[in-house]
Amino acid sequence: MKFMLLIQQGDAPTPRDPNAWARLSADEQRAVYADYKAINETPGVTSGVQMQPPDTATTVRVQDGKTLTTDGPFVGMKEALGGYLFFEADDLDAAIELASRVPAARLGGAIEVRPIME
């Protein structure tokens, strides 16, 4: 079956925030890149496209036929989607194992695993 892994960065440091990113040691930074690379190369994984950070988001609603836009993501900045990938796996246990290898999961963020309708 197919799963979508939604990556929530939460408090996880990313290169987009140089101050936060600098809190990681050079080894930890290298490990983050290496881990994402290994995940993208895992059989069954289809990586998602790279997204600009949530503060570049525009949220659109329609009320009484009128289009309203607000600056920022639908949920809070911290809860906004940071990235995603698809994973073809036998069962949820396999998807949970992959999710636990995503660096964001150990650095203050979280991964939401969602089965995809087939």
Place this chain on the structure above:
Amino acid sequence: MTAILEQAFRGHWGRVLAALIGFLGDFDLAEECAQEAFAIAAARWPRDGAPANPAAWLVTTARNQAINRIRRDRTLAAKTRLLEVPEATEEDMEQATIADERLELLFTCCHPALAIEAQVALTLRTLGGLGTGEIARAFLVPEPTMAQRLVRAKRKIKAAGIPFRVPPPHLLPDRLAAVLAVIYLVFNEGYGGRSELASEAIRLGRALAELMPDEPEVHGLLALMLMHDARREARFTGGELVLLADQDRARWKQPQLREGRAALERALALHGRGPYVVQAAIASLHADEAPDWPQIAALYGELTRLTGSPVVELNRGIAVAEQHGAEAGLEIVDRLALEDFHYLHATRAELLRRLGRNTEAAAAYRRALALVHDDAERRLLERRVAELST
């Protein structure tokens, strides 16, 4: 239901359902067909006599029901591999060996991707064969809420791809801990008064010990539950709570205590040193005529190390007080950050009373009384306060 059927249901429901879920990969269909099989048994067994192998008969009959249903419903047929299987005859049923898939079912029901309440409800429903209404009453929630909880859990298992299997070795320790936690939670709900839950937890514990005979913690949990439950009737006299030291030992169920100690022996022989084994060892020592307090204190120390729980440390304080006197116990108890826990204050009060510091003891009892919820415990505390002033 006649006695023979009731016995068959109690003894075989979990196994029959597990085999069907393993075969069908669908909880609801499996449950409906298992129920039909028991209904057919209810009609036939009193007339024709029970079959030699009731579990195999029930599984085969339920499986045939499922195959018939699927033949009627082509949309379901596409999803299963069932139609290749020929319908079994009565003779087949007598010889059939039905794989025992209760473990697979148990690990599925206790998967950490399900909420703990759902794990508990699903385990009682599928392996225990309890009705939705019974589970709802046991956990004091409205029946529709419980029904909804079960429906949601079953839907998630299917939609999210929770596997029907015993986890591989690298996942097993964590996942077994989750299964044990569910069974112990059921037991503790029952220990508080709803005894049918405690019996159900022991039944599950026995089944698990039979299915995983080499896991020390499984035997440890079974031993712990058996020994606690053996003292159940002595815990109350006329509705009033009786503390362990004051219990009438003649009211302890000796055979069950012995069975618990045998399970503990088995766990220790397997080199078990996990939290359930240690707790069982403590329960066993507590049941001795003259408890070995130094040993009990040492085991609580071990358990604190394993769990990091201040409540365990509180119990160590009580054991140390028995060994080295109230002063030494109080020293441990006063270090604990359990300000809102009534047992902390009740324990402090008791130790202060032994030291003759009655004013402080009375204040501690009042603090415990302000925090306690259970009526029997409240009355016990009130009796203690009254004794102080006489």
